[in-house]
Amino acid sequence: MDFTQKRRQRFISEEYFEWWSRFHLESIEQWTHTLPAEGTPEEKQAGAAYFRADSRFSLMLLRYTAGEPIAPMREELEQVVAAYEEYAQRESLVYRPGWPAFRLSQLGDYERAMQLIGLCHLLHRNDLLPRIAALEDPTYRARDTLYEDLLAYGMEGRTDVDSWFHESYRDCINSMYGDSDEESLADLNAYLEKWYASMKDLGWHDSHLNLSNEWGLYVGYWAIEAAALAYLLELDDTSLREHIVYPKDLVDFGRNYQESSPPAPVSTAPTPVRTGQICPETGVWKAQGHSVPGVLVNQGERMPDVFAPDKSGAFRPQPALWTLERKA
Structure with missing residues (x-):
């Protein structure tokens, strides 16, 4: 056309x-x-x-x-x-x-x-x-x-x-x-x-x-x-x-729109959650944007801060957006 x-x-x-x-x-x-x-x-x-x-x-x-x-x-x-x-x-x-x-x-x-x-x-x-x-x-x-x-x-x-x-x-x-x-x-x-x-x-x-x-x-x-x-x-x-x-x-x-239409790909993983929000699933969670190991968080607990280096190199707690790395 x-x-x-x-x-x-x-x-x-x-x-x-x-x-x-x-x-x-x-x-x-x-x-x-x-x-x-x-x-x-x-x-x-x-x-x-x-x-x-x-x-x-x-x-x-x-x-x-x-x-x-x-x-x-x-x-x-x-x-x-x-x-x-x-x-x-x-x-x-x-x-x-x-x-x-x-x-x-x-x-x-x-x-x-x-x-x-x-x-x-x-x-x-x-x-x-x-x-x-x-x-x-x-x-x-x-x-x-x-x-x-x-x-x-x-x-x-x-x-x-x-x-x-x-x-x-x-x-x-x-x-x-x-x-x-x-x-x-x-x-x-x-x-x-x-x-x-x-x-x-x-x-x-x-x-x-x-x-x-x-x-x-x-x-x-x-x-x-x-x-x-x-x-x-x-x-x-x-x-x-x-x-x-x-x-x-x-x-x-x-x-x-019909549900039988080819759906957009939707991840089966839990939605990313922020520091202070409730953990939706027990597992190892990774802080986006931080090169630090994942942490184990249990379902129902509040998501923690991430301990990561600041611009001076000192580790300190910081809010983060967490994604599930693997289920526990």
Whole structure:
């Protein structure tokens, strides 16, 4: 199919897509083996981890915008979440344990976090929701309605809260509490109508006006959280499809997905857990990013600090992200 026929937004060109796809793939490779020049060792590791996570997310959305198949996004989404888990773990060494991957009080981070949660629903990857919650809950649990409610559609034990960080999301939030489908649709239409203008202070706003090889901030303008709510609320989204920022193909994928479809590879190992969280399975656990032996932790115990050398070479306890090395 011709590129102009398959692309999902009219702004993107085939040349731009190919150039920036290569850029993000090369960026992931570069920052896997290279560290930024400035900062402490911990800050350099965190910076490289951020660049990798950002490029993985950008590449995933860029491919969707260009009209690539949606099914591979199920696996790509897990890779994005894993990249942000590593970034948060690195940041916790710079700041404090439990430092969030996304600072929800900042609009750009908030937008990306809601997009990721929305994608979990639309791509049938609700298994990733607890991992996203683990990134944000230490700082933001019970502080934002949209965050809590989107998680609650796939997780037990979330909190009912009547406050949120960004007023521009009010219509999106109201859509979940309409007395009828018509009210919910009216709220979502109002939200989509204002969505792009509400993002005017973000760096990517109007980036489609300069699609060059030197300026690659445009990866698509998508109100994914609105699409997720239309899907979760089982709304007739005919009117929503008139908005260019409404990712209707993701909604169609969510509605038509069958469990018999080839699933994205899912590890049978327990989800990585952080220092202070409850150990889900007895075994030898390895601290990511530290060249130290694994430690035996019993199910039900809290995950420990890792004893690892700091930049002076002295061993000291540090928070870590733990993965199961082998069962005991």
